[in-house]
Amino acid sequence: MASIESSPMPEPSCRSVAIIGLGLLGGSVALSIRRRWPSVRLTACARSPETRALALDRSIVDEVFETPDAAANGCDLAVIATPVNRIASLTQTLAGQFPELTLTDVGSTKGGLVRELLGTASAKQFVPAHPIAGSEKSGAEHARADLFDDKPIVITPSGEELPQHVAAATEFWRATGGRIVTMPAEQHDATLALTSHLPHLLSSLAARQITREMLDLVGTGWLDTTRVAAGDADLWTAIVSENRDAILSAIEQSRSDLDTLQTIVNQGDDAALRTWLDTAKQIRQSAQT
Secondary structure, X not given: OOOXXXXXXXXXXXXXXXXXXXXXXXXXXXXXXXXXXXXXXXEEEOOOHHHHHHHHHOOOOOEEEOOHHHHHOOOOEEEEOOOHHHHHHHHHHHHHHOOOOEEEEOOOOOHHHHHHHOOOHHHHOXXXXXXOOOOOOXXXXXXXXXXXXXXXXXXXXXXXXXXXXXXXXXXXXXXXXXXXXXXXXHHHHHHHHHHHHHHHHHHHHHXXXXXXXXXXXOOHHHHXXXXXXXXXXXXXXXXXXXXHHHHHHHHHHHHHHHHXXXXXXXXXXXXXXXXXXXXXXXXXXXXXX
8 A cells, every 4th residue: 555645745726625514524534635735724514513613623624614605605625525415406506606616525426416417507616526435433523634545536527627627626636645536427336336335235234134132242254244334324325315226236236146155055065155255255355455
């Protein structure tokens, strides 16, 4: 894994950044920018008084507001770090109020968002992005400056963005410590259905199979497998809703493989089972993390 230095980067082109939504990702975006661009003014929007107080106490941002427009006022760039089902409406609202503002997001689904904004004035300002980093924990209290270090930041252009906004968003995401990957929105969603969304649902499925009486007997295997099942249910409901078709396709693919596994086990075919398990082992060992 590449080493990410914490020393300041060259002076950024943007002088002020707004974070719309201060959960784990929004807070971590702010802390990562604070680390690499210490001269940049950071504002944020958070609905909870407790979150607003925490953001100031931890110096996550310089100022925090109750409304998105107050946070974005006077800023060069805004990151929308809300649940995915709110990103499109917030993008259009902020673009309408601040026509020079560069907009980007952290949403883990992209196809529906890009389609909804196509042909609107906001599409010229909005650079869709997905930092592939996170935790089963939620909330700004768990935010980390190193959350994005050497993690993929996927940018899924619609083709309608103005070049200056693409350049500003790309520079910004690099400053978080991540590495930029560009791909079409539909490819992103199909890939993430298999690499993130289905695994989360399977983790939840594994957690649902046991009763509370069995918890005294769980080991590290169950704990590792079900770790992400502890994630925020509202957040994941929105993600599944936004990427329903790709997730259904991934479920069917998984169902076919599960049928194969059932046949192998039913037939007592140890050689086939060993091959099935070894294939999974090799794929897992090839992963970076």
